[in-house]
Amino acid sequence: MSDVNEIATEQSETLVSEIKHFANELPYWGRFLVAKIFENQDIDDTVIDSAYELLLEDLGIKESQEHEDITFEDPDFTEGSYGTQVVFEKLENIEGVNALSERQQLLFDNKFTLIFGANGAGKSGYVRLLKQVFHSRSKETIQPNINEDTPKNVKASFSFKKDGTSLPLSYPTDEANSIFEQFAVFDGDSAQKYLKEKNQFTFRPSGLNFFGKYNTAINQLEAKLKEQIEQKDTDNNLEALFEGESDIKSFVQGVSKSTTEEQVAQYTPFSEVDKQKQEQVEKEHDELSVKVNSSKKEIEALEKLKALIQPKISEITALNAHFTTEKMDEYNKLITGLNAFETQAISEGISNFSTDKLKEVGSTEWKSFITSADTFAKKQNPDYPANDETCLLCHQPLDENAKDLISKYWTFIKSEAEQNLNTHIQTLTSKINLLKDLSFDLLKEDSVLGEWIKTNHESTFIIITTQLGVLKTLCGTITSALDKRETFQATSIEVKTDQLTALENGITTTIRQLKSDELLTKLTDLKKEKTFLLHKQKYNQHLSKVKDLVANLKWVDKANKVKYQKRKVTDTEKLLSNKYFNDEYVLAFNEICEELNGNFGITINHTGSGGTSFRQLELKGNSPSTILSEGEQKVIAIADFLAEMKMSEINQGLIFDDPVNSLDDDRKEIIAKRIAKESTTKQVIIFTHDKPFFHHVSNAVEQLELSFKNHMIESIGKVYLDNSPRIEAKYKNTEIPTGYLRKSRAAAPEERSLILAHGFASLATCYEYFVKNNMLRSIISPFDKHIKLSKIKEIKLDNDFSEKFVQYYGNVCDLKEGHLPSDSYSNLEINSDLLDEEINKLNQLKEEYKNI
Template identity: 45%
Template sequence: MNEVNEIAGAEKQIETLETEVKKFADGLPHWAKFLAQKLLLGNTISDNDIDTSYSYLLEQLKLKVETEKAEISIDYNAENAGNYKSDLLLTKLENIEGVNALTENQTIEFSPNLTIIYGANGSGKSGYVRLLKNVFYSKAPEEILQNVHLDNGHKAVNARFTFKSNNIETLLGFVNKDNAEFEQFAVFDGKSVLNHLERRNEFEFRPAGLSFFADYTTAIVTVEQKLNNDIQAKQLGSTADDLSAMFDGDSEIKTIVLRLNAETSIDDLKRYTPFSDEDKIQKEAMQKQYDELLLASRGKEKEIRNLEGIKGLLAQSKQSIESLNPFFTTDILTKVKTAITDCITKEATAKAEGIENFNTDKIEGVGTTEWKNFIVSAEIFAKVQKAENVVYPDNRDNCLLCQQPLSDEAQKLILDYWAFIKSVAEQNAKQAQEKLDKVQEKYESLTFDLFPQDNTLTVWLSEKYPNELEILNQKLSEQKALAQNIISDIQNKTVNERAEVKISTEQYTDIENAIDEKIKLLKENEQSKELEKLSNSKCFLEHKEKFNVHFSKFETFVNNQVWLKKANKADFAKRKVTDTEKTLSNKYFNQKYIDAFNDECKKLNGNFGIEINHTGTAGKSYRQLKLKGRNPNAVLSEGEQKVIAIADFIAEMQLSPVNRGIIFDDPVTSLDNDRKKQIAERLAFQATIKQVIIFTHDLVFFYHIKNFSKKFLSGINDSFVHHSLERESPLCGKVVANTSPANEGQYNNPTKAEEWLRKSKATNGNDRVDCAKAGLSALRTSYEALAIFTILGGTVQRFDPQIRMGRLKDIKFEKLLIETVVEKHGEISDLIEGHLPSDEFGIVPSPEILEEQIENFKTLKEQLKNLQ
């Protein structure tokens, strides 16, 4: 027994990503477990799988008859997740068509380890990289452009990719880019840098167990959407309000329809079915009885309507009286008198303080309103004549009216006018007058003719309540007279005592009560009661008839409400998925990534204090790089940004069980030599782990890669391949296989020059000269190789920062021979320089000259080799 417990305890302690994913899947409801099983077996979720899962969900929600289902056993093996191949290689890219300006029928073969494609700017690198970014994973994918040199006849984008796994080749076209093979390669270029540094990036390649959560979330969201579509379809039907609107009037049937919901019993609804022949006969008899009684009661109904109309008019009239009264209270009249007094006082003050200074016998009306308005208008017009902040008048100004020059006295008078209209006393007087004007406007707007002669209410009151009407009109006349007196006091600025005039509304209340009593008496008539009773019974039977005609609508509505109530109980637990994925990511992946990233930063000399924030949502994991709480690109230099981005890229690809190849496009642009060397070393090392392909135009970086390939890949067959790209105007992207700045050693012998010599002898005319010139160019390169590898013994090589001290013993030095090498190199340069041949000497490159120069080279090389 103890042994059994020990085994059980040991099994409990062994916890892996796979076992925890399995535990999560085992705890899912049957409909979700069905999807989880499919995914964990490495299958793609099909539409049929979604339909099956949805059917199981409906059974769980009691929306469908439950069926017997086989028990689902979660048998999870990480190797089942995805159609990925651990030994996959990209061996060849060929037959490219429809890509901007790229020459067709080109082939690039790739090494299993490290491939460099060298090309100067404009040689076609961008076209190839844009194609690769379109089919492989990239953080900055680009649209593939068509050939801009063609107006029409564009071909569709196409290319053939050859992959190899288990020694079996798979050929896939551009249209097959959704195949799993394309997901196992990733591209990094300059446009990816900001995306690495600025954005919250999803981990594209993670352990299969963690990738399960994103795929599972996508599947359950699809099931959820299917349920939501059905919910929406059932909600699009009529509402309870719509159904109740089918019934005019009120009845218990309409009330029941209005309250239809998921709790409504269909059996309760069936109590009102069927609408029988007896119901039909009863409805017709009741309708006849109601019509006869209604005809007899029409006079009383008309009287009730009239009285209710008069009551409404009385209410409006009463409201008008109540709106007039506040204008004629003692308090308001006192405030009007005070306002008049205040205005008189302030005008007197203004006159005493300023107007008297302007009295003259030359003009009349000094101090009047017209006089003040004239000054105000003159000041406004004067401002139009001058620039901002410049005051009119000055010594050069003329009068605005007569255009005559202004004397000093006239200028002072005008300035005194401006000062006067801005004085405090004048402003106070102005404000007091404006206040009085507003009071006057209010009284002038009052309406006192509330009882016109032909008005319906006036006619009715004249007949029913003449005394009350006379009293109201009398009081309205008194208020009107008082309003006119108040307006006169304001206009003349006279202070008079005015007595309050208030109109009582008690008579309105008495009249309204009398009308209510009259209406009550009319309504309490037995005939009215019987009409109401007949109307209700008749309405019920009409509703019952319509209810039976549309019964299926009510039944469907209730069933839909029941369905919706159950459907809304569906729990997709997406929060639980995200939390589980986040927990497992932190436990099995995130720290590994952080360690890998920090290790790459260290090896790239990029320890800048970068922090990594991890988040998760919808079953996916994301990371965000931060430096002191800010995006790194806002703090670091361009070179430092590129180092961090490359470290981020390599770290993610290192941890990916899926990724088998990484592709770089000019990863060291604008970096210094030290940075180029560090990155070259890391990429060459990566080639020992997975396939590395590099496009570059940087010769220094090229030579660093070449040197580090010897360090890491020495002894591995075909581990380092290099090609060149050339431009053939107007097209580019011509592939020159197995040639690049790295194979300059092929010029140790004049082999290339001899090839051109044979071509030159086989052609005529300008082609003969061109081939001879090309041969001389190749021979000049051979002289340069002679200097590097023979004379200097390889001690110093181009773009190599190291001096190979061990080769000093191989240096060949004989001054006369070296001077001859320099002389011959100069002769060849003169023959192939890009200018016209000398008119004086008339030397044109020819096969004979080329052949002579080749023989000279061979002789010199042999003589140098024989030096001790």
Template identity: 25%
Template sequence: MTNNNDSLSKWFSGRPRWLQIAATRLLQQSELSDKDISDLATLCQQEADRKLPQTTCSFPATAFSQGAAGILRLCSISDVEGVNALAPKKPLEFGKGNITIVYGNNGSGKSGYVRLLKHVCGARETGALHHNVYKSSSAVQRASISFEQDGIPKTHTWSGQGICDDLGSVDIFDTSFGKVFVSSDDEVSYEPPVLSFFSSLIVACEKVASTLDAEANRHQSKKPNIPADKKVTPEGIWYEAIGAKTGHQDIDKNCTFSSVDESEIQTLEQRLTEQAPTEKAKQLRKQKQHIDTLIQDSQKHLKQLSDANFRRIIAAKKKSILKKTAADTAAEKVFSGSELEGIGSDVWKELWEAARNYSVTTAYKEAEYPNVSGDSRCVLCHQTLTQEAKERLISFENFVKGEMQKIATDAAKEYETAIQTIEEIPTSETLRARVDAAGIPQEEVASQVTDFFVQLRARKELLSEIDSEEAIPDPLLSPKWIEEAGAQSKHLGELAENYDEDAKRDNREEIKKKLNSLQARKWLSEHRAAIDDEVTRLKLLKQIQEGKKLTNTKALSQKKGELAEALITDAFVQRFNAELRALGASQVKVEIVKSRVSKGRVLHKLQLRGASQSDLSDVLSEGENRIVSIAAFLADVTGKSNQAPFVFDDPISSLDQTYEEAVVQRLIELSQDKQVIVFTHRLSLLGTVRHFAEKKTIKPDVVSIRSTDWGTGEPAHIPLSQSDIKSALNTLINQRYQDAKKASDNGEFQYAEILLKSMCSDFRSLVERSIENDLLCGVVQRFQRPVHTLKLKDLAKLKAPDCDLLDSLMTKYSGFEHSQPTESPVEMPKPDELLADMNALKSWREEYAKRAV
């Protein structure tokens, strides 16, 4: 890739932040899951609503970069934890040569190592890197990658995330590389990694947009229909026009409906039905007068029974008592010699005043009281007054008219006057009649009025019992019903004026409009919850629509078109065609041609050259698709200027022997300049690599891995079918035989028998390989197509004893390689017997190799 990654990183920094997050996820995994799309849709909405948390999510400058020019070599992978089932105790060494074959059976850990390298090196589609699914999950993922950069040893410790920038130039080919698919025009399209990355982003935008559409469809309107006659009111017009910008204040203004509004509705309805508005106005004013009178009387009684009035009356009472006591004391002195008791008392004073009244109005109208002249008589008993009686009456009158008595009398009158300032409190029956006349309909308010007057009456009755200010009870406060009654009085006055106005002119239409408007507001208040929900829904839909704008793919398509011009060049096309020829796929007649850019999806096409049928899915086989993908991969990566390793994961899968050999030869050719590491489970690939490497005087490094009790990925011995016969035979004699003998000496007979049986099977394979390579001089070998006819001359040294020896060994040990009937099991040779046979083969090989023709 020749694109300037700094420019690409800068371009991405100007994209919506949710798209930057999507790009980061796509760089970390091969594709976005349904959960990823759901998360991204949420982030998109949050960004549209300006609520997306500030996150650092820049486009990595090393993504799709060619890496720095220079020589890079992978050396080993060690200390692997938490990656698939990998649990090697020894490092996986890649050797010193430029081509390394990592062989292992299915399930031995090859894919685990490749996935690990993809994550560490930042491959285009890394995929998920799971823990061992058969064991309890560990929170730790780590590995140590040793490599050389321009001859300098380095080590990168990977801790489960992130990539190693120094290894960013490593190219990895597996089944996920080179997307080859059939387009809507039945044309197979290929995209290099960076363009495929943009295509994936465009797909992500479309999926997020679809998710947002689905979210919008989930929120269908539940807005109730307002009655038709209410739609023409200001409230109805507002209701029909509510939208995402409708605020709470606006909703409150149009949806608030109080008891006052309900009363006004009733009033307006009454006004419309009233046939005699003038008489109605009179009734309302009369009712208002009753309310006003009730309020005034209540306030009057409240004032009369105030603390200040109580204190004034109590003071007058105390003064009257005090002055009367003083007058009584004086009277006692005056009348101390009286023969009758009570002279000077209140009762006596009333009698005296009554006698006075009778004398001056009836008996002696012209004389002063008491009349003591001549033969005057007593006005009470009508007897003629004696001189003594006359003197007594005069003394009585002098007492009554005396200063002390006058003061006492004045004080008593003052107290009486104060008491009379408190008027009578209406009885409950009278009060009920007045409440009814005032038209107070609410039972609760009527009860408040009654209770208040009960309190007034009780307070008035307490006054006669109170002799000091300290005994005055807490004052009564103005009750709430007075305020409410005052509001009602005001309302009645206004209503009476309205009826007067109704009587003057015809304003029924105006009243109807006002009534309809109030009824519309009442309807809105009853559906307030639905209105709130609708506004919330509309705001959410607006947010979703704003989010959809952020999924527009135009900028991505344009950028992808620009990149296509830089990447899909004639040189790339030439490299692709050259790779097809090198891989022996010329007969496929596939060519790359430029195509249109439609939403960034198609940049160039793979098509059959000169074919009438364009449906490549019906033409190309699985193997042909594979070889085309390899050609596209090599055409891309060989354009780089650096010398970074190539890693291939089972590159010959689905290929026949012809393509397999072509791929192997191309890999060996690539290894002339760069390190090539191939992971495979096919022995045929291992043999083919060795064959063509030998022609180039290249010795490939072969590493074997296997599955163990503790996990996969453990380095192991090379399979006997591909290992050096001399080394393998020495291993059997010097190591494995000694292990079996030690187990037997220790009494571990069952384990010793297992080891011996395994040795017999492997020894039989070595005998078979010795026949191919030694006895028949390697003229024909398994897993290899060539027949080495020049070696036929060496067959002249072959003698009958040679055949007899090898035939006897093959016969003797074949039972350990092939299944045998249970009724005649193969007898296990003694350890010393097996050792003797192995030494016999070793001696024969040494002698046969030196034998002259």
């Protein structure tokens, strides 16, 4: 066994032992799941159901049973029916993939296959199909041929050889076959995902995949338990069964996970004695309710009456205020003052206007007339009467006597005596109007309060209404005197309200007595007892619901204490992944970066979640895609892809689609050599449109002395097997001119000369290849930027060989033109034998050169 295999075996054993140690620390239900995973069983519903029952026992929800102890043998981590030696041999019968030509066939070498196709030739259609079938980080939806009215479904035939046995598969019928997982595709789109995204490790030591499987099983178990919790963790709606309040309802409202069986049983049973007592209580309650309801109506009526008395007292008090001794003195003083101001006004001005020509001078009408005249005159002229003014009535000119008389009128109007008189008149008028508007009918017989007082307290009603009548008469006397502007003699009268207050107090006392009646207290007690007995009856009717509620609450409480230890799963997976995989992956990645001349300081950030590992490429905390050039990004992505495939235990083949786009020639050559190196351990298939890269890969595979195939794709997917772009490696030997030789012998005379010309031309190219790659030891190359002068020491020549070589090469150059410029060949016919002779000469020269 090799050192590498010994190390791998040692690590595998250590990884297994640590996984077993992790499993032995799990609860019984967890060990049960682990055992099924170790046996490589499907974790189906039956397994989950069994684990669920064990989980309920662990939580104390279900009574524990005796179970056999679980011991772990070495687990079977085999995943799927993977082959240890798998070769992708053939792809054919493709239908429904873009506009690819049908009935095409691609044959693959078991080591290396190089397929050339120019842009637009259909190469990408084949790659999309392979990405869909094999592992790829950038699967694409395959579009049908839009030029067809009824596009065909995607189909293809794949031929493999698995451990020496042929295995034909079809897509999509057999897409679940594990063989398809053993090949991986890398292209430009997947390169960006390797650079920019956090990628899950798809290929890892199979033992590490245990944690993902175990975590998936836990999630299934958790979902089942959660579903049961949701069904049992319902709201407590039992209180809706109990109308009213009681100790039983309060108990039901407070039911919790802590409620005991004794507490549940405290209100059971509802016996025959309880039933008889319930009937008796209901009868007493109904009879008493009739009496209490009557009292309630009486209380309501009294409260309404009581509410009317206080406003009525306020109305009478307000009415009394108009007829006090002070108020009657005020009325008489108003008349006395008015008379005095009238006398003063007459004495101060009206005598000046007395004349036999006018009657009633000084009367109210007279005063109104001159007051209105003053107001109207001011509208004509604020200084009226001024010069040249006319009379407002007759429009005759005013002499000086007339003007003097008008001025005296204005002075009279403005006199203080007259103004005082006017104020007293307005006050007197207001008082008269106020007294006339007073209402004395405050206890109407048809009002609620008046009717009740007259019916229940007639003497009080008569006293108050009589006093109100006397007060009304007094009011008439006063208003009559005031109208006549005469003083009067009267005694003040007050309508007493103490009797109304006494009635109010009596109503209050009656209400208090009614409310404090023993009937109400007894009715309340009977109602409580009635409600309690009714609730007890319903409680026993729904006792099973109460028990179920308590049981569910206890069930949910225990279920919520479950510990799945997901963090422990993730932490253990991460620890073992770092120990047995991540570090090796980083080492492989760095080695490949070194080979690809890609040491850019890339770091790999590892994370874990749910038993699954992820990686993220970073460059000083940034995504490489934001820092590196496009070529450098491609190098890092290829290194990541190759490192992951190197760590895979199942990968058998790598497929690349134009892995060197936008790279310089030096990078292309480096990557070509590294990918060619993969073909020493895996099957490698490359699709490319890049001729320099095609050249570099071909040379690299040749130098490794590996078998390989070359194909070309043209015309939207048409395949030309065993064809490739014209490159110098084809002229390493004389197969091409020999092919023309065979064609010439079978050709007609008119075609033979042209075929022979091609034969001699290709033979001349064979001479040139021999000089560059054998004699000059690859010092120069059409795809290299530099001349490799360090290899000049490897050149070996002697004079005889050189002279012979130049002579033979010159002959071929002459013959490739299709005629004989030399006279010595003038009668010589160019035929197939001549080409055969020249081919043999070159092969003899090659043998001679080996011995120099």
